[in-house]
Amino acid sequence: MKLFPTVAIAALAAGAAFAEGQSADDVHWHITMTVNAGQADAVKPLLDRMVAATQANEPGALVYDYMGDGDQVHISERYADNAAAMTHMGNFGANFAEEFMQTFSITSVAVYGPAGDDLKEVLAPFSPTFMPQISGFAR
Template identity: 45%
Template sequence: MTNDVYWLLKLDLDLDNKDEFEALMAEMVAATLQETGARSYEWHMTGSAVHIYERYASSEDAMIHMQNFGASFAERFLALLTPVGLDVYGPAKDDLREALAPVGAVFHQQIGGFDR
């Protein structure tokens, strides 16, 4: 088992805003790269569907990311993208659960397996 907390956020993008989206994504990737607890931060796109895979070393590190996101990016992000799903894995603490709840996060409990 792992202490990592990770999720797959699914979003819909209005393709008329693709240039703004790409600029914002570049800013967000650069900012998240500075977070020492961020292990993976990958953006994927097919048509207007955007998926973001994020992995953090702990629930506390994920919460640091959420605080940075809220302070610097949330307003512009939510003006461009519509959340359609969020699946969260790992031992998310109550504060992180609260922070992710507004976008309909579904929390999954690990029941087996391993992490290398």
């Protein structure tokens, strides 16, 4: 079963201000989720594999962070542009989506920047909020 649409994980940090090297093409998201019952021991090994794969295979992934406390986990991701975000979603869907969705329940997704229609479609099952930039700068 193709879980590509379920890959909407994807999460991240934003606001109107950009970090150094960031541009108006950057797409970021912040995802909040809860660890599913009985899955606590699966979290770190899964995330370590995902981080390693993303770092090794996705040069357009600029930030890829997971933070958590107890059964609450937040994801912050930033991509160079919509195409890089879609590359990540494709890799996620092909390699990790099924295990990820068994491990976590997504509670919210906020997407910042110029998300394309393709990314909006992939993330639609998670009822994301889309926030295009209206002002800001990079130093």
